[in-house]
Amino acid sequence: MGGASVVIVGAGPRGTSVMERLLAQFAALRATAQGADRTLDIHLVDPFPPGPGHVWRTGQSRLYLMNTQAFFPTLVPDQGVEAPPLAGCSFEQWRRAQRTAPDATLSLADRTELAALAATGFPSRALYGRYLSWCFAQLLQAKPDGVTLTHHATVAKRVARGQGNGGFDVVLQDGGRLPADSVVLALGHVESKLSPTQRELHDQARTHGLSYFPPAVPNDVDWDLIPAGENVLVRGMGLNFFDVLGQLTEGRGGRFEPTGRGAGDALAYLPSGAEPVIVGASRRGTPYRGKAELASYYPASVELRFLTEDALAGLGATAGFDHDIWPLLHRDTLWAYYSTLARNGSGAVPAGFLGELDEVLHSGLDGDGLAWADRLSSLVGAHIAVGQRLDLPGLARPLSRYPIRPGETHRFSSQAQLDAAVLEYLSDDAAGSFRGEADPVKMAIGALNAGRAVIKSLVADDGITAESWMGELRGWFEAFVEGLASGPPALRMEQLAALVRAGVVHFAGPDPVFRIEHGVFSVSSPWVAGHPWASRHLVEALAPANTVNGSDSVLLNSLLEDGLVRPRVMLAADGEAVVTSGMDVSGPPYQPLDGAGTPVPGLYVLGLQLSSVQWGTAIAAQANAEYRSGFRTVLDADAIAAAILARH
Structure with a gap:
C-alpha cells in the first residue's frame, strides 16, 4: 500500500464526479487500518474552471437554459454507492439553501434568478455552473488527509505510456508533463471535423465572403456578427435552435409581454429593431416538441406495465x-x-x-x-373518432x-401558409x-x-x-x-409562437436543401412553393459531432495514433463492418481497448466518448432517480474510482 497519482482530463461535471467519488472512497479507505498511511495525488487538467468546465461557465448569458428542471440534477450521489459523499448536495437542495442563506460567491444575477426559480423551473446554465463551482469548493474543503489536489488550467495534448515505470505521462500544452499511475478521460464536447456537406458550404462561403457558423457550443459564438435586419438561415431546430433564437431576439433588447390570452397565445413579442429575420430549417420542418409542465420528471400518472x-x-x-x-x-x-x-x-372514450x-x-x-x-x-x-386517435408517426x-x-405539386402553396401551419403546431403543442x-x-x-x-x-x-x-x-x-x-421548456414554444406572429421567425419547410447560389446561401423545401430563402449568413444550430474518428481534438487524435484507443466497430445486419461514433471499451469501469483489442491498464473513459456502449450519456445524475439509468453517471464514476484505488 502506498501513494497513487491520478490525472483527470476534463474538469467539468463528469470529471468532478470522478474526483468526488475518489475523495469519498479514499476517505473510507483511510479509515481502515490497511489504508491509514495511503496518499492520493489528483491532478485536474482543464483550461476552464473545475466544476462548470467549458459548457457551464458562470459568466454566460442567462438566456441559455438547462433542459431539465431544478429538481432533477445532482453531482453528488444519493443512491447506488457505498462510500457516502463528503460534501455537496443536489441542485434542488442547493437552490433552497441559497434562497435563505446565499453564498458569498453568488452574483447579483444569481440571486435574482434564484429568487424567481421554483423547483419545477428551468435554471440557466450559468446558475447550474455556479452550483457546480460550489460543489467543487465544498469538496476541496472536505478532502481527507493524504490527498493533494491540483488544477492545471491548460490542455492535455497527449497521454503516453510511462517509460519503464508503468502508468502514463500526460503532456500539457503549456509544456508541462504529469506522471500518473492512472488517467481518466472525461473530455465532454471536443472539437470535431465538419461533415463533407458542411465542409463544402464552409469552403464556398469563404470564396463568396459569406458568414458560415459551424456546429459549436452556443456560448462560444459571437452572435454580434449577424447584422440586424438581414436574413439568417438556421439549420437544425433542436435545443440549440432555441439558444440561437434567444441571442438574436431577447439578447438584442427585444422582450416578451403577456397577452392575457390562453396557452399557445400567451405572449406577444416587442421587437427592438436589432433582430435579423430568422429562417428555421430541419428535416421535420418543425422544432422539437416542448416539455410538459410536470411536478416530476416522469408523469405521475404514467406507469410502465409492459416495458419493465x-x-x-x-x-x-x-x-x-x-x-x-x-x-x-x-x-x-x-x-x-x-x-x-x-x-x-373530453368524453372521447366510451364506457368499457x-x-x-x-x-x-x-x-x-x-x-x-x-x-x-x-x-x-x-x-x-x-x-x-379519427381526430382523437393516437398517431405516433x-x-x-x-x-x-x-x-x-x-x-398542385406542393403541400404549401406559399410561405405564409407554411408559417401558419407551423404556428398552429407551436400553439397546440x-x-x-x-x-x-x-x-x-x-x-x-x-x-x-x-x-x-x-x-x-x-x-x-x-x-x-x-x-x-x-x-x-x-x-x-x-x-x-x-x-x-427531448424538447425545450414549454415557455420556449410560447416565445417562438410569439416570434412567428411578430414576423421575426419564418420556416423553410421539411427536408430542406441548402446550397450556395448566385453568391449567397439558399434553402428550399420540396414541400413549399415559391422562391428559396436567401441569405449571407448560415448557422448550424447543432452541437459539435461526437465522433472519435471525426474529432479535431489534438488529444484524441494522438491517442488514436499511439494506439491507446480505437473506435468501436460493429457488424451491421448485412455483415458489413461499421465504424461507430464512440471508443471501443471494456465493460465498467470503462477502459479503452488498444489497437490490439486489449484493455489499457489504468486508463478510463467517462462521458460522451462512450456513445457506442451507452445510449445517451447524461451530464449529471438524477436526484432520487426512479430508474437505474438515472444515476448511471455516478455508478460509472464510482466504478472508475474503485478501480483506481484498487491498483495501489
Missing part, C-alpha cells in the same frame, strides 16, 4: 429493438394516451373501452404481433397531415404542455421518455444486439423519441 426491467431481464443478451422492445413500449404508450384521454373529461383495450394490450405477447395489431386497429376504429412529422391539393398530466399526447410522450430510461440500462448492460442497436434503436427510434421527448 424485469421483462427485459428475461430477454437475455440477444434482444432486438423492433421485435422484443418496441412492442412492449408501444403498449405502454397506447395505454398512457387512451387512459389519459378517458379521464380528462379501457377494459377492452387492456385485454388487447395483454394479448399478442407470445409473439403473435399481427393479430394484436389487427385487434387494436379494430377496437380503436370502432370507438374513437404523425406526432413526429406534424406537417405531413397537410395534403397536397389537386392540381404549448397548450398541451401547460395541460400537463391531463394531456393525452404529452402523457404518451411521457411513457416514451420513461421507456427510454429502461432501454438505456438495457443497452449499458450489453443486452441488445449490434444489428438492432445500429439499424433499429439508432436507426429510427432515436431520432423519433428525441424530437418528442
Whole structure:
C-alpha cells in the first residue's frame, strides 16, 4: 500500500464526479487500518474552471437554459454507492439553501434568478455552473488527509505510456508533463471535423465572403456578427435552435409581454429593431416538441406495465429493438394516451373501452404481433373518432397531415401558409404542455421518455444486439423519441409562437436543401412553393459531432495514433463492418481497448466518448432517480474510482 497519482482530463461535471467519488472512497479507505498511511495525488487538467468546465461557465448569458428542471440534477450521489459523499448536495437542495442563506460567491444575477426559480423551473446554465463551482469548493474543503489536489488550467495534448515505470505521462500544452499511475478521460464536447456537406458550404462561403457558423457550443459564438435586419438561415431546430433564437431576439433588447390570452397565445413579442429575420430549417420542418409542465420528471400518472426491467431481464443478451422492445413500449404508450384521454373529461372514450383495450394490450405477447395489431386497429376504429386517435408517426412529422391539393405539386402553396401551419403546431403543442398530466399526447410522450430510461440500462448492460442497436434503436427510434421527448421548456414554444406572429421567425419547410447560389446561401423545401430563402449568413444550430474518428481534438487524435484507443466497430445486419461514433471499451469501469483489442491498464473513459456502449450519456445524475439509468453517471464514476484505488 502506498501513494497513487491520478490525472483527470476534463474538469467539468463528469470529471468532478470522478474526483468526488475518489475523495469519498479514499476517505473510507483511510479509515481502515490497511489504508491509514495511503496518499492520493489528483491532478485536474482543464483550461476552464473545475466544476462548470467549458459548457457551464458562470459568466454566460442567462438566456441559455438547462433542459431539465431544478429538481432533477445532482453531482453528488444519493443512491447506488457505498462510500457516502463528503460534501455537496443536489441542485434542488442547493437552490433552497441559497434562497435563505446565499453564498458569498453568488452574483447579483444569481440571486435574482434564484429568487424567481421554483423547483419545477428551468435554471440557466450559468446558475447550474455556479452550483457546480460550489460543489467543487465544498469538496476541496472536505478532502481527507493524504490527498493533494491540483488544477492545471491548460490542455492535455497527449497521454503516453510511462517509460519503464508503468502508468502514463500526460503532456500539457503549456509544456508541462504529469506522471500518473492512472488517467481518466472525461473530455465532454471536443472539437470535431465538419461533415463533407458542411465542409463544402464552409469552403464556398469563404470564396463568396459569406458568414458560415459551424456546429459549436452556443456560448462560444459571437452572435454580434449577424447584422440586424438581414436574413439568417438556421439549420437544425433542436435545443440549440432555441439558444440561437434567444441571442438574436431577447439578447438584442427585444422582450416578451403577456397577452392575457390562453396557452399557445400567451405572449406577444416587442421587437427592438436589432433582430435579423430568422429562417428555421430541419428535416421535420418543425422544432422539437416542448416539455410538459410536470411536478416530476416522469408523469405521475404514467406507469410502465409492459416495458419493465424485469421483462427485459428475461430477454437475455440477444434482444432486438423492433421485435422484443418496441412492442412492449408501444403498449405502454397506447395505454398512457387512451387512459389519459378517458379521464380528462373530453368524453372521447366510451364506457368499457379501457377494459377492452387492456385485454388487447395483454394479448399478442407470445409473439403473435399481427393479430394484436389487427385487434387494436379494430377496437380503436370502432370507438374513437379519427381526430382523437393516437398517431405516433404523425406526432413526429406534424406537417405531413397537410395534403397536397389537386392540381398542385406542393403541400404549401406559399410561405405564409407554411408559417401558419407551423404556428398552429407551436400553439397546440404549448397548450398541451401547460395541460400537463391531463394531456393525452404529452402523457404518451411521457411513457416514451420513461421507456427510454429502461432501454438505456438495457443497452449499458450489453443486452441488445449490434444489428438492432445500429439499424433499429439508432436507426429510427432515436431520432423519433428525441424530437418528442427531448424538447425545450414549454415557455420556449410560447416565445417562438410569439416570434412567428411578430414576423421575426419564418420556416423553410421539411427536408430542406441548402446550397450556395448566385453568391449567397439558399434553402428550399420540396414541400413549399415559391422562391428559396436567401441569405449571407448560415448557422448550424447543432452541437459539435461526437465522433472519435471525426474529432479535431489534438488529444484524441494522438491517442488514436499511439494506439491507446480505437473506435468501436460493429457488424451491421448485412455483415458489413461499421465504424461507430464512440471508443471501443471494456465493460465498467470503462477502459479503452488498444489497437490490439486489449484493455489499457489504468486508463478510463467517462462521458460522451462512450456513445457506442451507452445510449445517451447524461451530464449529471438524477436526484432520487426512479430508474437505474438515472444515476448511471455516478455508478460509472464510482466504478472508475474503485478501480483506481484498487491498483495501489
